[in-house]
Amino acid sequence: MSAHCQLTGAKPGFGYAVSHSHRRTSRRFDPNIQRKLYWLASEGRHVRLTLSAKAIKTVDAIGIEAAVARIRARGGKV
Structure with missing residues (x-):
């Protein structure tokens, strides 16, 4: 597994x-x-x-819909 976070880019x-x-x-x-x-x-x-542990907390705060929108805005595939 690649050590990259889809949401934060860590x-x-x-x-x-x-x-x-x-x-x-x-x-x-x-x-x-x-x-x-x-x-x-x-x-x-x-x-x-x-996701990184920090990104999991971010998803809990902003919601999965907003998180997926951010991932797609960065050019990521979901």
Whole structure:
């Protein structure tokens, strides 16, 4: 599964893991991505979205209809 959020566009960040001796090795900071199923009443169907934890809270606040409109405005497929 891709580590990208459909609503917020959150994606992995990259940096270094720094040891006690200060040696650096590359690492990846992944967002907290979850797959969530929502009922989209306007289309009479379920939609499965790949969202970050922050985006799930956003959907709870603004509603699934507005969230799907934002995803489509960004050029995403739902």
